[in-house]
Amino acid sequence: xxxLRVPRPVGxxxxxxxxxxxxxxxxSRAIRARLxxxxxxxxxxxxADQAANRRxxxxxxxxxxxxxxxxxxxxxxxxxxxxxxKQWRGLATRYDKTATIxxxxxxxxxxxxxxxx
Numbered sequence: 001x002x003x004l005r006v007p008r009p010v011g012x013x014x015x016x017x018x019x020x021x022x023x024x025x026x027x028s029r030a031i032r033a034r035l036x037x038x039x040x041x042x043x044x045x046x047x048a049d050q051a052a053n054r055r056x057x058x059x060x061x062x063x064x065x066x067x068x069x070x071x072x073x074x075x076x077x078x079x080x081x082x083x084x085x086k087q088w089r090g091l092a093t094r095y096d097k098t099a100t101i102x103x104x105x106x107x108x109x110x111x112x113x114x115x116x117x
Contacts, residue, residue, distance in 0.1 A: 021075040
């Protein structure tokens with residue numbers, strides 16, 4: 001999370017995204033608190049066991065974390081892109097030794113995926 005960067009077209013690179021879309025595995029108080037301190041909105045569904053524990057505690061359990069269903073639907077686009085990239089065996093198993101060669105292979109795969117649309 002600390003190394004997360006979002007490039008901007010002009011000026012100094014922005015170091016904090018506006019929103020982070022994550023799956024249920026990243027729904028913890030610690031992660032949500034860290035994102036809140038950095039001013040980042042977390043869009044993460046709450047797992048059933050956390051919701052049940054919160055309800056079991058009653059008033060002491062607190063309010064459920066905010067969840068934006070419409071924003072979370074955008075996560076599907078990223079998941080499908082990763083799935084398409086993993087069809088490339090060299091990228092999925094990371095055969096390349098150096099980061100620059102791996103990045104070049106990633107660019108080539110992205111060009112092929114984009115041109116096939």
